[in-house]
Amino acid sequence: MNLATDLCGIPLASPVLNGSGTFDAIAARRAFGDAVIEEFPFAAYVSKTITRHPRAGNPPHRLWETPSGMINSIGLPNPGLDDFLTGILLEFTRLPVPLIVSVMADSAEEFAELVEAVSAVSGVAGIELNVSCPNVHSGLIVGEQPVETEALMKALRPLTDLPMIIKLTPNVANPHEVAAAAEAGGADAISLINTLKSMAIDPANGRAWLGAGAGGLSGPAVRPVALAQVRAVSQAVEIPVVGMGGIDDAESALDFILAGARVVAVGTENFRDPRAGINVKNGLEGALGRRGFASLADAQASTLS
Amino acid sequence: MPTERPQAPFNRRDCRVAESHAAGGYRIFTLIDEEGPEPAPGQFYMLTTSGAAPGFAGRPFLPRAISVARVTGSRGSLRLEFLIDEVGPGTVQMAKLGSGDSCGLAGPFGSPFSMPKELNPDAVGAVLVGGGIGIAPMAVLRRHLVSRGVPTRTLLGFRDQAHSGGVDELFGCEETRLAYEDGSSGHRGYVTDLLLQILTGDDTGGAVIYTCGPPAMLEAVRVLAAGHGVPVELALESPMACGFGACFGCVVPKTGGGYLRLCVDGPVVRGDEITTAMAGEAAVGVEKDVRTRSE
Numbered sequence: 001m002n003l004a005t006d007l008c009g010i011p012l013a014s015p016v017l018n019g020s021g022t023f024d025a026i027a028a029r030r031a032f033g034d035a036v037i038e039e040f041p042f043a044a045y046v047s048k049t050i051t052r053h054p055r056a057g058n059p060p061h062r063l064w065e066t067p068s069g070m071i072n073s074i075g076l077p078n079p080g081l082d083d084f085l086t087g088i089l090l091e092f093t094r095l096p097v098p099l100i101v102s103v104m105a106d107s108a109e110e111f112a113e114l115v116e117a118v119s120a121v122s123g124v125a126g127i128e129l130n131v132s133c134p135n136v137h138s139g140l141i142v143g144e145q146p147v148e149t150e151a152l153m154k155a156l157r158p159l160t161d162l163p164m165i166i167k168l169t170p171n172v173a174n175p176h177e178v179a180a181a182a183e184a185g186g187a188d189a190i191s192l193i194n195t196l197k198s199m200a201i202d203p204a205n206g207r208a209w210l211g212a213g214a215g216g217l218s219g220p221a222v223r224p225v226a227l228a229q230v231r232a233v234s235q236a237v238e239i240p241v242v243g244m245g246g247i248d249d250a251e252s253a254l255d256f257i258l259a260g261a262r263v264v265a266v267g268t269e270n271f272r273d274p275r276a277g278i279n280v281k282n283g284l285e286g287a288l289g290r291r292g293f294a295s296l297a298d299a300q301a302s303t304l305s
Numbered sequence: 306m307p308t309e310r311p312q313a314p315f316n317r318r319d320c321r322v323a324e325s326h327a328a329g330g331y332r333i334f335t336l337i338d339e340e341g342p343e344p345a346p347g348q349f350y351m352l353t354t355s356g357a358a359p360g361f362a363g364r365p366f367l368p369r370a371i372s373v374a375r376v377t378g379s380r381g382s383l384r385l386e387f388l389i390d391e392v393g394p395g396t397v398q399m400a401k402l403g404s405g406d407s408c409g410l411a412g413p414f415g416s417p418f419s420m421p422k423e424l425n426p427d428a429v430g431a432v433l434v435g436g437g438i439g440i441a442p443m444a445v446l447r448r449h450l451v452s453r454g455v456p457t458r459t460l461l462g463f464r465d466q467a468h469s470g471g472v473d474e475l476f477g478c479e480e481t482r483l484a485y486e487d488g489s490s491g492h493r494g495y496v497t498d499l500l501l502q503i504l505t506g507d508d509t510g511g512a513v514i515y516t517c518g519p520p521a522m523l524e525a526v527r528v529l530a531a532g533h534g535v536p537v538e539l540a541l542e543s544p545m546a547c548g549f550g551a552c553f554g555c556v557v558p559k560t561g562g563g564y565l566r567l568c569v570d571g572p573v574v575r576g577d578e579i580t581t582a583m584a585g586e587a588a589v590g591v592e593k594d595v596r597t598r599s600e
Contacts, residue, residue: 033315065365077553
């Protein structure tokens with residue numbers, strides 16, 4: 001079965017991407033060798049989030065296991081824009097799939113700098129905007145506020161011809177309103193969900209376990225929440241939706257497509273199985289057939305009753 | 306030439322359990338890996354069991370990072386022996402595995418121990434310091450060094466007899482010096498007492514130290530080694546989700562700022578790469594969680 005599709009003009013051999021920050025292609029190549037490149041697990045590669053300046057990330061502890069999931073509090077460690085442009089970005093552009101660069105900033109000015117710099121590099125197919133960070137001017141988390149979100153998109157839209165995908169936080173009551181505002185501001189696609197705000201208590205001393213106090217929940221534990229939000233958002237916008245949240249096999253990936261996502265992303269499952277993306281893709285034909293779809297396009301076009 | 310780091314097959318593969326038995330208060334179980342390369346000493350695997358452990362509310366979810374304790378056979382039919390202590394849902398499930406069962410395996414991962422001359426061109430011998438469950442990588446390293454003719458002294462420390470499983474089997478009758486905190490055998494006290502005797506008694510100019518064990522022991526060894534100007538490599542532990550650099554969860558602060566990922570920059574690090582070994586706290590967030598255990 002032909003699983004080829006596209007995401008706002010980016011051609012994809014299958015509808016399976018990775019969630020940002022859940023697969024380090026360079027570290028994976030070090031661990032597994034060239035097999036990772038020859039059998040690259042995703043139809044497009046979404047980079048770990050890059051910020052203007054280097055970040056070391058949060059102090060340990062950074063992980064906590066939950067039933068059917070985990071909490072992470074990583075804190076977006078990255079080399080910063082300058083080193084990214086001259087270093088790992090060049091390695092990413094040599095991957096055999098389209099590259100989507102994830103960026104985050106705490107002001108529209110810094111976002112603009114990131115978007116312009118990344119757009120100037122040949123081999124970048126798209127930009128994902130991580131808007132789960134407070135704006136230094138307003139103190140508000142951009143992705144939680146429709147007004148802030150639309151203003152940011154309008155500021156960035158003239159700066160690039162590349163598709164801009166906005167990654168939404170699930171920690172809001174109205175994700176569909178934020179998504180509609182992003183669309184009105186010029187976003188080309190919506191991706192969701194990011195992790196659910198959560199925490200863990202250290203059984204040894206009764207204090208917060210994570211070094212940063214709180215973190216984000218991911219894995220199959222969040223899948224029903226993610227499905228509901230993907231459904232609500234895809235009904236509210238015309239632009240395509242990248243659905244994610246606890247996808248661990250082809251059946252759960254297809255659930256997201258039926259909820260309204262055009263393509264999906266695998267995140268936490270990559271930690272459990274480095275071939276998770278391949279397994280999801282390879283299982284899609286069977287999953288589509290079992291649910292009576294003749295093609296991926298049929299499933300993408302279907303609407304839940 | 307730096308010690309070569311074998312690369313893992315790009316997969317998580319189901320491996321047959323050949324054998325499992327109690328060893329003191331621990332268990333040793335053996336997997337047959339038909340695909341992977343022989344691991345270098347210090348490397349680890351990610352092990353995945355199926356099903357939830359009773360009393361642990363749906364866990365384990367993540368694979369568990371476990372150092373290999375002995376490797377026999379050759380590529381195509383490697384026998385990997387793991388020393389495990391049932392401290393949480395992952396190891397509880399592993400302990401249930403018996404001959405003929407299957408266990409998910411990914412790896413080998415991580416940085417291996419260096420050979421002594423890579424750490425000190427004048428090295429003439431190695432001192433291995435292991436504690437508790439941390440004796441596993443010391444057992445692999447000891448065999449590796451001895452088979453290459455490196456004079457090796459081994460010091461092992463345990464809380465008590467119940468926490469010294471595997472010592473006879475993994476180190477056999479080879480010459481080792483033991484310390485028990487409860488005085489039930491060997492030296493009464495800490496294994497670092499034995500290390501201090503060596504560091505103060507000998508000409509240590511040609512020595513290199515390797516160590517693995519609980520954080521407090523590692524930190525004591527790191528400080529002693531630094532104080533005597535002896536190179537040291539430590540195998541650290543941290544909560545870890547993936548084992549191959551994807552999650553950025555397994556970090557420890559590195560000298561000069563920032564963090565090392567123990568799965569790709571470690572688990573073996575030089576003493577001067579870190580400011581403290583205490584940060585590499587046992588993998589509590591992923592594995593140990595006695596509070597939720599109702600058994």
